[in-house]
Amino acid sequence: MNTPTEQPLSGAGVLISARGLRKSYGRTEALRGASLDLHEGEILAVTGTSGSGKSTLLHCLSGIVRPDEGAVTYGGEELGLLPEQRLSELRRRDFGVVFQFGQLIPELTALDNVALPLLLAGARRGHAHRTAGEWLERFGVRGQADLRPGGMSGGQSQRVALARALVTGPRAVFADEPTGALDTLAGEQVMTALVHTAREAGTAVLLITHDAQIAAYADREVGLRDGVVHSGPAAVLGQEAARREG
Numbered sequence: 001m002n003t004p005t006e007q008p009l010s011g012a013g014v015l016i017s018a019r020g021l022r023k024s025y026g027r028t029e030a031l032r033g034a035s036l037d038l039h040e041g042e043i044l045a046v047t048g049t050s051g052s053g054k055s056t057l058l059h060c061l062s063g064i065v066r067p068d069e070g071a072v073t074y075g076g077e078e079l080g081l082l083p084e085q086r087l088s089e090l091r092r093r094d095f096g097v098v099f100q101f102g103q104l105i106p107e108l109t110a111l112d113n114v115a116l117p118l119l120l121a122g123a124r125r126g127h128a129h130r131t132a133g134e135w136l137e138r139f140g141v142r143g144q145a146d147l148r149p150g151g152m153s154g155g156q157s158q159r160v161a162l163a164r165a166l167v168t169g170p171r172a173v174f175a176d177e178p179t180g181a182l183d184t185l186a187g188e189q190v191m192t193a194l195v196h197t198a199r200e201a202g203t204a205v206l207l208i209t210h211d212a213q214i215a216a217y218a219d220r221e222v223g224l225r226d227g228v229v230h231s232g233p234a235a236v237l238g239q240e241a242a243r244r245e246g
């Protein structure tokens with residue numbers, strides 16, 4: 001396991017850059033000027049208490065939500081300025097997303113769930129299934145290929161969801177509390193598989209978690225507090241704030 005530091009991987013270029021993001025839902029200010037760089041191939045943990053804006057930040061960085069103010073730049077393009085069609089193409093081709101509850105399609109087997117993004121991208125059925133099988137193997141769930149999500153454990157489902165997120169060879173994977181619904185052992189297995197395969201593929205990972213043990217798998221950790229990103233773990237921010245207030 002790596003020790004998280006405040007420094008990015010040396011030499012790695014910036015893959016996605018967010019500057020001054022503001023996003024409100026009604027009167028709730030979820031982000032209040034958040035800035036963050038995700039470097040190529042790095043595993044970056046974003047930690048923070050509930051409601052600090054972690055999911056909103058992930059949604060803005062992955063082009064799911066447009067910020068009210070500020071800019072997210074990827075490959076020289078500002079996501080907020082792209083037409084919806086181009087944005088959805090980017091999301092499909094360059095980004096993978098995993099949520100706390102894998103959100104696999106319940107009617108499809110594990111193999112078909114993983115093959116789906118390839119089929120949507122125009123791959124032939126045989127190729128899509130072969131590749132999907134290889135990714136299930138990488139995540140240690142090849143034996144579950146013919147099972148539907150209802151017949152798998154939570155940890156197995158999450159590994160299938162990660163295989164589905166990585167199968168198209170994205171540049172970045174956004175994982176929102178991917179182990180949040182798992183017990184410690186299953187969570188560790190999911191993280192070990194994610195870190196191993198992301199490193200092998202050179203995929204950057206933005207990992208949202210409120211669990212320090214999960215954040216410790218990352219190369220770097222930043223904390224979100226009241227919609228603003230601070231370098232260093234959220235736990236340290238909390239202690240600093242408590243000192244100031246106490």
Ligand SMILES: Nc1ncnc2c1ncn2[C@@H]1O[C@H](COP(=O)(O)OP(=O)(O)OP(=O)(O)O)[C@@H](O)[C@H]1O
Pocket residue numbers: 025028029030048049050051052053054055056057210
């Ligand atoms: N779609 C929405 N509609 C209304 N309010 C929202 C919406 N999404 C987020 N919020 C509010 O914005 C704030 C930040 O939410 P967000 O989910 O980004 O935080 P979080 O740090 O991910 O929290 P958690 O760890 O509980 O998931 C919260 O007060 C939340 O209630």
